[in-house]
């Protein structure tokens with residue numbers, strides 16, 4: 001089994017090639033507004049570092065967010081199109097689940113905890129987890145002051161906690177999702193695997209604009 | 219002729235997800251999924267709605283193009299994609315999809331200019347473009363007059379709109395007249411029954427403008443003049459002669475477009491005019507361009523309407539021409555460039 005994993009839901013582009021038990025190659029690049037430029041070269045580099053070409057892949061796993069839409073779509077369309085062209089399955093994993101799995105493995109958390117990431121517009125994406133790293137609730141998008149006080153005052157990993165320390169007392173690492181942990185979630189918690197569809201959690205900003213604007217001064 | 223390159227082209231600069239396949243100058247497939255109905259209730263294209271629709275339509279549209287062409291993706295020799303100009307978020311979906319295909323199939327990538335593709339698409343219908351060619355591109359997003367010595371690497375901008383695009387003016391006037399979005403086809407249809415009774419202004423046509431903005435266009439003043447005229451009738455309690463207003467407005471747009479295009483051909487010694495973009499489907503534009511070009515000894519080439527609107531075939535057509543001429547492919551690091559200049563026919567290096 002040779003898995004390509006990638007995530008573009010955060011300020012990073014993270015890519016890994018995983019053989020089902022271990023990471024064969026991985027790379028991360030930072031650039032919140034440059035996912036479109038960064039992702040394909042990083043994939044090419046990671047495949048080369050793993051000593052394979054794309055036809056050597058048997059599965060693709062992509063982070064489905066939640067995250068800023070434009071970046072999120074770049075990863076998901078890349079996974080879908082590569083998977084279709086190669087004739088291999090493409091699965092989605094909630095990006096917050098991967099952060100949670102890594103936090104548990106790293107012993108960064110010691111109790112039930114939450115993952116909070118940056119949703120921009122002064123909001124966070126939030127999900128809560130058991131001490132085993134399995135998701136209990138969420139993900140949702142909300143203002144930090146609207147987060148359940150129990151979750152807010154407990155252990156919180158992810159960039160959202162670091163961004164709003166006035167609301168999250170006990171922010172911890174990891175801050176961003178790492179592709180290798182998408183694979184771990186997909187393999188260890190198959191019930192959390194989803195279709196590669198973005199978790200937008202917000203409707204598009206759009207206002208109906210069909211009324212006539214008068215130009216004659218009244 | 220089977221050794222000609224087979225190129226798959228992806229277009230997502232606005233609200234159409236287009237995937238075309240071309241062999242040389244032969245069109246093999248032109249699959250288009252449009253999200254226009256989702257935008258209609260907003261009276262214009264909503265970028266986030268368009269981007270979401272592109273993501274959903276991408277794989278099905280690629281599959282449909284392959285099945286229409288009767289081939290597998292492995293038969294494709296190169297991938298071309300619109301790198302700009304257009305809506306940033308929409309472009310990014312197509313560019314990422316094209317890069318994904320380039321990696322999966324191990325084929326070269328050509329990130330190309332949308333406007334150049336509007337010119338190159340005519341080769342699919344009328345054969346190789348003479349060099350130089352003059353191009354008039356008119357749509358909801360662009361109004362440009364281009365001198366094209368070589369569509370793969372030398373395009374010069376002679377003029378462009380200084381405010382609204384021509385197609386945008388059609389949409390806005392349609393709204394004033396209570397016609398649905400997109401306005402172009404509705405005004406065209408309505409105008410058939412109308413008379414050209416109102417003399418609306420021709421933007422940037424005064425002798426002073428003809429010095430400073432010789433080949434530029436302006437449609438904002440025209441749109442306002444139409445709105446004023448209609449509001450004055452309404453204020454007077456008179457019925458608005460919708461067909462006559464549509465015909466008179468359309469005449470003003472088409473008159474200035476064709477007048478400047480023919481003038482550009484004459485002054486630059488170019489004997490072929492290609493017209494592209496969604497507004498090229500307008501029946502009055504077609505007839506007036508044919509009439510005026512014939513009178514001036516200019517050959518006018520207008521692709522059929524399906525090739526004039528945004529589509530993947532035009533991207534594949536330019537990509538195939540770039541392959542045929544041995545132009546260098548783009549790197550996997552190219553950006554989607556929402557304001558890509560037409561003088562940049564293919565995308566430059568990105569960040570890396």
Ligand SMILES: [Zn+2]
Pocket residue numbers: 332336357359495496527528
């Ligand atoms: Zn266009």
